[in-house]
Amino acid sequence: MPLRDVEAQDHALDVLRRALTGGRVHHAYLFAGPDGVGKTLAARGMAEALLCGAPRPDGDACGECHHCKRARAGQHPDQHLIARQAKADGGLEQAIKIDQVRELQRSLSFKRFEAARRAVVIAEAERMNTSTANALLKTLEEPGEGTHFVLVTGAPHLLLPTILSRCQRVRFAPLPRPVVARHLQAGAGLDGDTADLVAGLAEGSVGRGLSLAKSPLLAERAELLAKLDDPRGLHDVAGRLDLAEALAEKKEDLPLVFHLLRTWFRDLMLVREGLPDERLVHRDLAERARARATQLNGEQILHRLAAINATERGVFEQAANARLALETLALRLAGAADARPSGDAARGVVRGGR
Ligand SMILES: [Zn+2]
CATH class of the missing domain: 3.40.50.300 (P-loop containing nucleotide triphosphate hydrolases)
Known part of the structure; x- marks a missing residue:
């Protein structure tokens, strides 16, 4: 061409x-x-x-x-x-x-x-x-x-x-989201809303979007985010640990799990700053994001983002035990570490969870 x-x-x-x-x-x-x-x-x-x-x-x-x-x-x-x-x-x-x-x-x-x-x-x-x-x-x-x-x-x-x-x-720059979405509709047969979501996750890459579009995890996204970022916090420790174990068993899905979490908390940050819904990756969950953003302050959101990134590095760069790392993350996301903004968040969670 x-x-x-x-x-x-x-x-x-x-x-x-x-x-x-x-x-x-x-x-x-x-x-x-x-x-x-x-x-x-x-x-x-x-x-x-x-x-x-x-x-x-x-x-x-x-x-x-x-x-x-x-x-x-x-x-x-x-x-x-x-x-x-x-x-x-x-x-x-x-x-x-x-x-x-x-x-x-x-x-x-x-x-x-x-x-x-x-x-x-x-x-x-x-x-x-x-x-x-x-x-x-x-x-x-x-x-x-x-x-x-x-x-x-x-x-x-x-x-x-x-x-x-x-x-x-x-x-060469990342492509604008509407351009990626259009390619995903044509190339992967996605409907408009799904194409828009995947394009947001794909960060300007049609190739990445096409591979994300194949992931079965995408259909479970809203539920997964609701479980991992549950406003009720640590009300179900056993359920969280089970979920972490199930996620760890599919290591090939983990990059997307981390990416979904990262973009979700990033969305919360944008909502807190009053940015319009068009800027969100998870636009379809905008209402939930607005509600959630009133419950977390900026520092709490940053702590969660840091925990997600640290866990991802641990699993993929330092060969950490994926199950243990995800269990810790699942607990950290439940928020008991919030009271210890400058300390070791993981230890804080365990103490708070007892
Ligand atoms: Zn010619």
């Missing part, structure tokens, strides 16, 4: 169009930004624009010539697309292989076939290990006349500094 079909990335597209129309296309770009916001589409669009035989006045590909058509079909001999390869079981390889880079270098050593320029797109560039990246580096340093690279990544900090320093970075 041409660049003009990439949505809501005006800054990035301006940079690229200016380079294309000014005849100052850098030999290597790094398209950096969250996953699922159109970076790879834009990289393909840039490749099309570079190969097109009759570019438009704004530098974009015409979309009609045989270069454009072949590039779009992934069949242009001067377009090279490097990505993790598929495995026999249908999954993807962990990394881009050094052989793929060597094969690319062999192709680049021949003359161009048809187009005036040559375009190389490397998806998930952070998936190159050090030796693969070093192999690529040689080509990035001397790409040859008319050869242009676009490296795409959601994690630029994982790339070698030597690679980063040879690329011009183009930043």
